[in-house]
Amino acid sequence: MPATRRAALPPRLASAEPGQGVTLADVALAAKVSLATASRVFSHPQLVREATAQRVHEAAQRLSFRPNLLGAKLRAQRTRIIGVMLPTLDNAVFAECWRGIEESAMAAGYSLMLVTSNYDPARETERVEYLLRHRVDGMVLTVADASDSTVLDQLDRESVPYVLAYNQVPAEGAVAGRHSVSVDNRTSACEGVNALIAAGHRRIAVISGAFTASDRARQRFAGYADAMRAHGLPVLDPVNLPSHTASNAAQIRALMDGGQAPTAFFCTNDLLAIGVISDLKRLGLRVPRDVSVLGYDGIALGALVEPPLATVVQPNADIGAHAIGELLQRLEAVPPAANGHATLLPHAIRIEGTVSAPAMPA
Amino acid sequence: MPATRRAALPPRLASAEPGQGVTLADVALAAKVSLATASRVFSHPQLVREATAQRVHEAAQRLSFRPNLLGAKLRAQRTRIIGVMLPTLDNAVFAECWRGIEESAMAAGYSLMLVTSNYDPARETERVEYLLRHRVDGMVLTVADASDSTVLDQLDRESVPYVLAYNQVPAEGAVAGRHSVSVDNRTSACEGVNALIAAGHRRIAVISGAFTASDRARQRFAGYADAMRAHGLPVLDPVNLPSHTASNAAQIRALMDGGQAPTAFFCTNDLLAIGVISDLKRLGLRVPRDVSVLGYDGIALGALVEPPLATVVQPNADIGAHAIGELLQRLEAVPPAANGHATLLPHAIRIEGTVSAPAMPA
DNA sequence: ATGAAAGCGCTAACAC
DNA sequence: GTGTTAGCGCTTTCAT
Numbered sequence: 159m160p161a162t163r164r165a166a167l168p169p170r171l172a173s174a175e176p177g178q179g180v181t182l183a184d185v186a187l188a189a190k191v192s193l194a195t196a197s198r199v200f201s202h203p204q205l206v207r208e209a210t211a212q213r214v215h216e217a218a219q220r221l222s223f224r225p226n227l228l229g230a231k232l233r234a235q236r237t238r239i240i241g242v243m244l245p246t247l248d249n250a251v252f253a254e255c256w257r258g259i260e261e262s263a264m265a266a267g268y269s270l271m272l273v274t275s276n277y278d279p280a281r282e283t284e285r286v287e288y289l290l291r292h293r294v295d296g297m298v299l300t301v302a303d304a305s306d307s308t309v310l311d312q313l314d315r316e317s318v319p320y321v322l323a324y325n326q327v328p329a330e331g332a333v334a335g336r337h338s339v340s341v342d343n344r345t346s347a348c349e350g351v352n353a354l355i356a357a358g359h360r361r362i363a364v365i366s367g368a369f370t371a372s373d374r375a376r377q378r379f380a381g382y383a384d385a386m387r388a389h390g391l392p393v394l395d396p397v398n399l400p401s402h403t404a405s406n407a408a409q410i411r412a413l414m415d416g417g418q419a420p421t422a423f424f425c426t427n428d429l430l431a432i433g434v435i436s437d438l439k440r441l442g443l444r445v446p447r448d449v450s451v452l453g454y455d456g457i458a459l460g461a462l463v464e465p466p467l468a469t470v471v472q473p474n475a476d477i478g479a480h481a482i483g484e485l486l487q488r489l490e491a492v493p494p495a496a497n498g499h500a501t502l503l504p505h506a507i508r509i510e511g512t513v514s515a516p517a518m519p520a
Numbered sequence: 521m522p523a524t525r526r527a528a529l530p531p532r533l534a535s536a537e538p539g540q541g542v543t544l545a546d547v548a549l550a551a552k553v554s555l556a557t558a559s560r561v562f563s564h565p566q567l568v569r570e571a572t573a574q575r576v577h578e579a580a581q582r583l584s585f586r587p588n589l590l591g592a593k594l595r596a597q598r599t600r601i602i603g604v605m606l607p608t609l610d611n612a613v614f615a616e617c618w619r620g621i622e623e624s625a626m627a628a629g630y631s632l633m634l635v636t637s638n639y640d641p642a643r644e645t646e647r648v649e650y651l652l653r654h655r656v657d658g659m660v661l662t663v664a665d666a667s668d669s670t671v672l673d674q675l676d677r678e679s680v681p682y683v684l685a686y687n688q689v690p691a692e693g694a695v696a697g698r699h700s701v702s703v704d705n706r707t708s709a710c711e712g713v714n715a716l717i718a719a720g721h722r723r724i725a726v727i728s729g730a731f732t733a734s735d736r737a738r739q740r741f742a743g744y745a746d747a748m749r750a751h752g753l754p755v756l757d758p759v760n761l762p763s764h765t766a767s768n769a770a771q772i773r774a775l776m777d778g779g780q781a782p783t784a785f786f787c788t789n790d791l792l793a794i795g796v797i798s799d800l801k802r803l804g805l806r807v808p809r810d811v812s813v814l815g816y817d818g819i820a821l822g823a824l825v826e827p828p829l830a831t832v833v834q835p836n837a838d839i840g841a842h843a844i845g846e847l848l849q850r851l852e853a854v855p856p857a858a859n860g861h862a863t864l865l866p867h868a869i870r871i872e873g874t875v876s877a878p879a880m881p882a
Numbered sequence: 883a884t885g886a887a888a889g890c891g892c893t894a895a896c897a898c
Numbered sequence: 899g900t901g902t903t904a905g906c907g908c909t910t911t912c913a914t
């Protein structure tokens with residue numbers, strides 16, 4: 159029987175698709191070197207003589223060789239793929255974050271696999287398992303609630319390297335050495351509310367998404383409470399909206415119609431804030447003349463609308479970039495890297511546009 | 521010498537990380553079946569006896585076996601990964617589209633690899649090469665300009681299956697059998713502008729991004745021109761803004777200050793429209809009372825603001841879902857699938873909020 | 883219905 | 899510096 163190679167597999171289309179069938183072995187053959195040498199030319203060029211490398215490169219070029227990353231990954235036992243799990247891209251916060259993630263990962267020669275969880279813990283588990291099957295080297299993720307997360311517990315148990323983005327691990331007694339990159343949610347929210355108070359507001363309501371779906375929202379509410387208490391002002395119960403899509407005018411109206419209508423709203427994210435502003439307008443109220451609104455996130459769109467959205471600004475792309483940076487450091491560190499750490503990036507308070515002094519100071 | 525396996529590779533951490541080191545061979549051993557049988561249990565269950573399958577599943581469970589997709593992919597010569605290239609996620613249009621893409625790809629058991637091109641043809645080429653190295657089975661992509669695209673030419677040359685999203689291939693004389701999923705940009709834009717005309721507008725300006733970065737923008741402008749000509753109205757030169765981020769108030773002001781100020785603006789995308797509305801407000805003009813604004817895209821945010829953004833609505837998630845659907849059909853079709861085809865999804869015109877009759881009808 | 887064995891494309895010891 | 903060789907984890911003929 160003649161030495162027919164590749165007999166077991168379905169015959170490849172013998173078409174002129176460059177690179178599709180050309181393997182490193184073909185290149186080696188054409189360059190009259192061994193497979194090993196050809197491989198080295200690409201992965202460890204310093205180990206091979208200049209002239210040889212040249213020949214290999216020429217052959218590769220001529221044959222339109224395209225390395226099959228799968229083979230390399232399988233053999234190398236590392237994929238150089240980073241799994242990314244974000245709640246949703248429909249919120250610009252995460253879309254902006256992705257930009258930072260993609261840019262720094264690509265720059266470092268890493269690939270990305272993106273999944274979204276839609277703030278749903280069950281889906282988080284499913285998607286993470288999926289990433290794990292792809293043998294991602296590590297992950298950057300935002301979970302619904304880092305303080306009660308099946309998926310993080312699992313990742314810890316399996317010692318999968320990961321860095322949280324937006325979720326903020328507690329500064330002291332850091333849980334299981336977790337890493338996170340975020341702003342200081344509580345402090346920054348507190349500063350934002352302080353600015354509201356400084357503008358003369360005394361009665362400030364908080365509008366938030368579901369606390370269970372976002373530990374950030376809880377932390378930001380805590381920051382609000384800090385600020386209010388520090389000034390001896392009443393901490394109002396948060397209004398937890400199920401979503402920011404439908405009109406929540408009814409709930410807003412109820413708040414405004416009560417005898418003690420707030421003069422300002424602190425919304426735990428910008429999308430919510432934009433929705434609330436619209437609801438207020440539909441109620442015939444003017445922002446900020448009748449009511450002030452402060453958001454949180456600093457999405458680019460907020461600066462685009464008129465009046466501009468007052469908000470607590472997070473460096474979203476930076477959060478993504480830093481998360482990748484820290485992950486890579488952990489992945490490539492020879493000693494098992496430093497311990498768990500919460501990296502806090504600087505925030506900024508943007509008070510303008512939708513925030514002004516209250517109509518009739520208390 | 522004892523039969524030491526795995527001698528060549530760096531020793532794995534002998535930790536209790538479930539699934540990380542357990543291979544199918546281990547499972548087979550534990551279940552007392554051959555590797556082949558174990559494999560079949562997962563990929564072709566109907567070929568194996570129920571009882572045997574049961575044993576294998578138990579063993580897999582017990583050992584926390586996690587299949588290594590890399591091995592499977594390498595062997596199978598297909599990755600079940602789809603490459604996705606979008607211009608940017610910062611525009612909600614594409615973020616919404618991603619939702620449709622992810623949902624339908626996951627449902628069909630495919631994985632995704634996302635890259636963004638930032639409307640830059642050079643980066644398009646680079647990112648596509650990257651996807652190709654990962655041996656994606658096919659791609660869903662939006663290119664800057666489908667009628668002049670290095671990257672599409674390359675894909676055609678290499679017969680890589682792909683489906684365009686948003687880019688619309690011409691209905692007749694379809695180029696090289698390309699597939700696309702989009703709305704009918706020209707017709708829908710024409711209808712949108714017709715609605716403006718029906719509302720009483722005679723002088724309508726077009727605000728657009730760079731035409732070179734978006735064939736859609738060109739097609740939409742053509743739709744505008746169709747509508748204007750059909751009514752014997754003047755086709756104004758488009759105002760091409762470099763971006764939608766900075767304030768373009770200066771250019772808007774120039775337009776409004778000219779003797780022949782437009783009473784309505786047609787913006788080729790919603791983000792632009794939102795920016796223009798803000799610019800107009802800063803100029804002291806009220807929308808829609810003084811000037812009407814019509815957008816294009818139908819991003820969710822447009823319905824959230826007050827007044828709601830009048831716009832030409834595309835089914836963004838559906839576009840993504842359909843693109844995946846068509847791609848899968850091509851990938852899995854036994855005969856090399858039907859010929860190039862432009863799938864047109866239905867659009868809708870939402871005239872409300874930012875569009876009304878002009879202040880003083882011409 | 884099950885097993886034995888070849889090999890996907892590539893890398894990294896280990897020799898020379 | 900370069901070649902030889904043994905796999906990475908899996909699927910799939912082919913034989914039984």
